[in-house]
Every structure is written in C-alpha cells, then in structure tokens.
Amino acid sequence: MTTTALLGAGIMGAAMAPNLARAGIRPTVWNRTRAKAEPLAAHGATLVDTPAEAVRDADVIITMLTDGDAVLAAMEAAAPALRPGQIWAQMSTIGVDAVAPLAAFAADHGLTFVDAPVQGTRQPAEQGALVILAAGPQDARAALAPVFDAVGKKTLWLDEDGASGAGTRLKLAAVAYGITLTSILAESLALTKALGLDPALFGEVVTGGPMDSPYLQAKLVSVLAGDFTPSFALRNAEKDTRLITEAAASANVRLDMAEAARERFRRALDQGHGDLDMSATYHASFS
Numbered sequence: 001m002t003t004t005a006l007l008g009a010g011i012m013g014a015a016m017a018p019n020l021a022r023a024g025i026r027p028t029v030w031n032r033t034r035a036k037a038e039p040l041a042a043h044g045a046t047l048v049d050t051p052a053e054a055v056r057d058a059d060v061i062i063t064m065l066t067d068g069d070a071v072l073a074a075m076e077a078a079a080p081a082l083r084p085g086q087i088w089a090q091m092s093t094i095g096v097d098a099v100a101p102l103a104a105f106a107a108d109h110g111l112t113f114v115d116a117p118v119q120g121t122r123q124p125a126e127q128g129a130l131v132i133l134a135a136g137p138q139d140a141r142a143a144l145a146p147v148f149d150a151v152g153k154k155t156l157w158l159d160e161d162g163a164s165g166a167g168t169r170l171k172l173a174a175v176a177y178g179i180t181l182t183s184i185l186a187e188s189l190a191l192t193k194a195l196g197l198d199p200a201l202f203g204e205v206v207t208g209g210p211m212d213s214p215y216l217q218a219k220l221v222s223v224l225a226g227d228f229t230p231s232f233a234l235r236n237a238e239k240d241t242r243l244i245t246e247a248a249a250s251a252n253v254r255l256d257m258a259e260a261a262r263e264r265f266r267r268a269l270d271q272g273h274g275d276l277d278m279s280a281t282y283h284a285s286f287s
Contacts, residue, residue, distance in 0.1 A: 002146055004028070005058035007051055007074045008092070009037035011230060012118070013064040015125030016151045018043035023150035027062075030054040030074075051078035060147055061088045061111075067239060068098025075105055084110025087140045089147065091116050091132070093175065093236075095243035096165055096250070103163035112140045113162040117171035118152065121231040123218070128152065133174070135159035135166040169247070176244045176258050179237055182219050183261040183281050189223050190285030200224055219279045228276035237278035238265035 002025050006017055009031035020027045021044030028046045030053065031037040037047055048054050055061050055078045063071045071092055075082075088111045090102055099115055106113035114136030124130050130152040134144075137160050148155045158166035189199040203220050206212050222228060241262035248255045267284040268274070 005054040008064035052081035068094035099165035133167040180257040186282040235274035
C-alpha cells in the first residue's frame with residue numbers, strides 16, 4: 001500500500017485528501033494553519049504539526065500549496081525526515097521559473113521529482129475528477145498510478161524528466177483559458193446590467209447554444225446568484241495571471257486577454273474580493 005504525505009490543505013488539498021483516504025491511501029496531512037485541516041481527520045486523514053512528521057514514513061509526497069516559494073519552504077522544513085527514493089509529486093501551480101529550484105532540491109535529497117500540476121477547481125477535486133498534467137520518470141509512474149487515480153479522472157504524461165516543467169507549462173496554458181473565459185463572461189454580464197437589462201437574459205442567450213459549456217454555466221450561476229463561495233479563489237487567479245504573463249514574456253508571445261484579466265483581478269482585490277471565487281471579477285466592472 002502506498003503511504004502518502006500531503007503538504008497543503010487549502011481548497012484543493014482539502015478536497016483531494018478524502019478521495020485518497022477512500023481509495024485506501026490514508027494521507028498524512030500537514031497544513032500551515034492546522035485548524036483548517038482538522039475536518040480532514042473525520043475523512044481518514046492523519047494530521048501532524050510539521051512537514052517533517054508528514055513525510056517521515058511516506059512513499060509519495062504531494063505538495064499542494066500556493067506557489068513555488070511556499071512549496072520550497074515546506075520541503076526545506078521536511079528535509080530532516082526525507083530519505084532517498086521517495087517520490088515527490090509537485091501538484092501546485094508554481095510557474096515555469098519555480099520548477100528548476102524544486103527539481104534541484106529533489107536531486108540534492110535523492111527524491112524522484114514529478115512535476116504534476118492539476119487542471120480543475122474545488123468541485124472536480126472533490127469528485128476525484130481532476131486532470132493531472134505530469135512529467136516524470138517511468139519508474140515513478142506505477143507508484144503514482146493509485147494516487148493519481150484517486151484524485152483524478154485522467155493523467156496525461158508529457159515527459160520523462162520532471163525538471164523539464166512540461167506539466168507546469170501546459171497547466172499555465174490551460175488555466176489561462178479558464179481565467180480569461182471567466183473574465184469575459186463577467187464583463188458580458190456586467191455590460192448587460194449596465195445597459196439596463198437583467199443579466200439573466202445573457203444566460204438565456206448562450207445556454208444550450210454553441211457558446212455554452214459546463215464551465216460557463218458554473219460561473220454564470222455564481223454571478224447571477226451572487227454566490228462567490230470559492231472554487232478557485234480570486235487572489236490565486238491573480239497570482240496565476242502573473243505566472244502566465246511572466247511565462248509569455250519569457251517566450252516572447254503576447255497574451256492580451258491574460259494581461260487584461262490580471263488588471264481586473266487586481267481591481268477586485270483592491271475592492272476586498274480576494275478570498276471569493278474568481279467569478280467575483282464581475283465586481284471589477286463597477287467602481
């Protein structure tokens with residue numbers, strides 16, 4: 001049986017842990033704020049107070065944290081208990097430039113590094129329906145298969161070298177789509193309202209047509225109901241737009257929509273909506 005450490009119990013980590021436990025992979029969970037992880041004990045998780053306690057007996061280490069700096073800090077704290085041969089599935093959205101330092105840390109400690117960010121938000125994570133975008137060696141894949149199967153509906157293996165960052169690069173392209181689509185929808189709803197119409201009418205126009213999608217419906221319902229319970233927090237979306245635009249600049253490609261989305265998220269952050277779902281970018285249309 002694979003033993004797993006999960007470092008990070010935010011929106012995504014907290015949704016993944018019960019699925020691991022249901023699959024017979026009881027995770028040992030560390031979160032910086034332990035109180036946020038406490039509910040996971042009822043789902044079969046073992047809670048610990050330090051990253052080192054979490055990784056000590058683990059075959060597989062999962063990191064699901066805010067950014068590359070947070071991931072590296074957690075792994076540095078875990079270092080006294082790391083042992084050569086452990087597999088590290090780095091599943092956070094960290095950005096292209098953060099991959100190399102993490103891969104170097106793994107090499108220094110004899111860990112097998114797998115770059116494996118996920119596509120999906122809270123609801124797919126709760127359903128075990130994430131898409132895992134993975135890059136890592138063949139000899140790690142069998143050990144990771146039950147772990148990835150527990151949290152995802154599909155694993156796309158992209159490269160045999162985790163240090164290549166292929167998973168992270170594809171994740172940025174995929175999340176750019178979701179972020180810009182959310183922003184465009186928010187603008188269309190805001191414009192409908194500003195022109196004196198009920199925004200629900202916009203939903204009637206697109207629902208069931210070629211522009212419709214389950215994702216659009218989820219964000220449409222969020223805005224129309226004024227329910228911004230976070231599936232993917234706005235402040236994290238702003239962070240991801242920074243990573244996306246930085247990656248684009250380094251590749252000498254312009255992403256006008258992502259840059260505009262980032263500006264909207266900044267305004268919404270200034271309005272105090274950072275902890276709401278990213279669909280709260282709707283508010284950025286109104287000053």
